[in-house]
Amino acid sequence: MPSNQTASTEAVRILHADLPVNSTLHIWMKAISPNAPGVISMHSSNGQFAQLMATNHEEYEFRIYHVFGGGHIELHYNTETTAISVAYWFTPSDVLETGITVIHTNPGNAPPNLQDGYHFRPPFGWMNDPNGFGRFGGRPHLFYQHYSHGLQWNNMHWGHAVSSDYLRWRHLPIFLFPSEALRARPDKRGGAFSGSAIPLPNGPGIRVFFTEQEKDRTPEEQIQMTAVSPDLFSAGHAEVILEQRPENQGLTLDFRDPYVFRGPDGLWKMLLGSQSEEGGVILLYETQDMTAAGGWTYIGKIWVEKRYATTAIECPCLLPLDGPANDPATRWGLLYGLMNSTDAKTGRHNLSMVDVGWFDGKTFVKEFEQELDFGTDNYAFQAFIDGDHGVGIGWLANWADTGYAVDFPTAMTLPRRLLLSDGVLLTPPIGAAESLRSHILDRTRLSAGQVVTFVNGAIEIIFELTEPGAPVVLELDHPHVHLAVEVNENGLLIRHEEEGKASPEYIAAGARPSRIRVFLDYGSIEVFADHGRWTGTKRIAGFEPVRSAQLKAAPGLVSHATVWALRP
Template identity: 25%
Template structure:
């Protein structure tokens, strides 16, 4: 921590807001404080010591704390001067206004280190050309997993893991954004904070880890979001002594909100059912039994009058069935390898480097056959209440083939297109292609509350699509299953800069099961709202001209390095397209096809040794490429496969045809920015 923070003093109007929220970090010496002088008197804050000096109120950092969230009342339509001493305001916003859901919070720059933003930054001040144009990211600080996705009373809600104090991961909060179309987002107040005793015990870490949401009526019965009275969330609370992984304790808790902003008191609802499960026991994903039952036979054991939660963990191998009731099956893995498994136990014979590092160091000599990654199922009768007991149903899926993985993270279990789908990230695992922590999908049927897998594969063949969470969008006729992912920066392309955030969400994708595989493709709103002006289009004759790349480069530059490329093919010839390049040409990303398989190929990056290959089963006829400054997402054959990748910040925009293959048509379109 820096010593001797510079004092900061800034004045600004409060507008329609009644509260100033400041996340203050004190220095090692001296008592951090924040003083607020207003042009009109304001009531005293309830959560801090203060003294009134005319119109100035001073709030001291509570004794023994180095970090504190101050929630300070301010008068509407007044001007306040805020001074910070012996501390730095890491994150601040104006809060509490009429119809806050529609308005959003107003960010306030009280950070002496941030000279890039004005004191009340507008959207265009915060989201400049260094940042994503169409992908969601917070205004500043660290973000990871999407949480609590739901549709509630006319708005989509996205909660997410957040650290308001810095560029990297630390004690977890739930931050919050809201949207009408899943693309244009407004920031809301931070919804959940770490456990209170963390403030005076810096040796303890953890906080409000990932979880999910379900909309309910006033009795607690699940219902469609448009008619709901409340959002009930389920999350993990995590606590451990820093540096001592063995001290970690995780439990599942629940809370409810009737205004979609403030949550009531949490209640613990699920703990580890036995010592057979590892200390990793987190990320509860809630689903309705009625939805699971729609894709299940009578033998599934699913009760449509109950709710189900799947929790990520690992389980002692001795606790798993060895034969699945005497029936061993084969299923197709997306890499076309035979995959024997037993009911509820996935045993694909796919190898992987025994690595626990994104850099690829092989520090494990053999598989861990003692603890197996598992998704653990619990159920509860309806309606749902704070202290409603959840019954342990056992592991719904375990993956012996990937026993080197520490655990699953962010598990999911849902019905889709007549099948049951499970998905989860394999923590601390590197697959045979070199991809770190891939998210796996498993498609099959439930039998006695165990998933009998028929096919499996990777949700994404890139290396930046982690911590996926899906939700059932009941706001559209017939409903749809939508997924977001945190675009994890395993290649370490991002570097801390003033005015930037560390963390981005993927484009929202709609999921389907087709031909026994999980498909993912951008939601319809992406094409309606984001795909804008056509910058270039060409037929085969025009593509054969020598000047094609000059025209493409000009079009890409006009896009501001945020474009959508739409390509169709008539044959199976290999192709190569340049889609990203640093200003000095030292770092490059290409989308290529070799021997009928689409790949992402990097040059000059830490991901150069990774084989980002698709597992498509049909010839490439349609390729869609979204380039959003530092984010690249590729979709093959309308969602048969997909890949996400991050790229370092660059002022260069490029698209070039290195090798056309059987390219029939090509068009480049501007991406309409969402931050405006």
């Protein structure tokens, strides 16, 4: 990223960029005060060729400029009258292969500098739920809830990235924007909330579905929208497809997070999360329209969750697990988040669940259930079928730890497979996660009970027990948190304890694992036991790395252990 350079006066700043032919600039700018506009002048070797202006002094205004000739350009602005939040450029003809090039981020929304970090993070700003996760045009695409201009939640956009292996991502232009009414002020009133994406029936494009939120709008704060992207990186005009909740269902104003998928009868289905007097509910819609552009009809409540005091079910997701969608014997997985729920036994909040059963296109019959993640920091998980199995990803965080006024740089979880095996759902990391391994740090000392020191904060540890459920503690040395992975008579635990602060019990009760795989990164720990039979994810505040590990177990209970250094 080219650095800022100061001109003859300290108030004038210059941004530099070397652009290919036919480049596009995206810039967010605002006026410092209502008394004078914000101004950016654009210069080439031939002198000034353009000027951009903004009059809003409350929120950044979005500007686009096409530079057809390319070459070296300079962006001049006076910091006493003008502020720039983000500026990047790209070439539309090959942006899916090359991504965007960021030339400026405000220090208040800049990402952490984590050279060896391997979890997905946005190039600037706030991020939460994954959206529109799928393979389009032959590549995995990830959209996500995003606010560009700070590290706190605010009026929602959709960020966007593309990959070839789910691990190494190229950042793409901002995909969805809040409505004009919500772009005027950073007032946290709504925006383009969570949703999903499907391929267009003819061609490489996609259709996205999302909830538009506008606080205090009547009669509905939340409505469902759709937009089309023929080029896979820019969205066309969004249109309303559901302008109100289903009537006479006793629902709250919560009506969000459309997940669209092909049902066993070949029709497009849509799930939406809400809340009623009975508890959290998942609503089912369908359409006869093969393009899914309209004609959505309410079918009914496919699921009601009465056990937890949730304020709404969020981010529902339904996909076939062990066979084709049109086979009546195929089991389906219904995944969802329980917003503001509390598990009284452990003190954990905002649980994520998965129910496995049969779906005939109209009704879902549960066979069994399990928690998606005992650590609970795998929220808003979204999955789709890629080839012959499901792949999903979640927000590596939990609303119990953050809020609208908290700086909260965060990440996505490692992508995970969804595999049905012997009556349980396994969610191991995708196989490509092994490609993160840089070199082996240890194969003997950890299993012998010695301390193994790490070279950086990106680490993978695998150890196996000679007896399922044998008591063992993997102590992890973190400068601010007591952190450990433990197996005892109660199950498998992540111990995350901050001094002077009560901690929930992050436990997979009754688990008796034999093989435990631990991924450490700057700000997170992910535990996969017995190939993902039990999975736990915990965010760690800040970006201080875990410095070392030690296995504590009785002699003979650890058969072997391996430690890898990782890098993206």
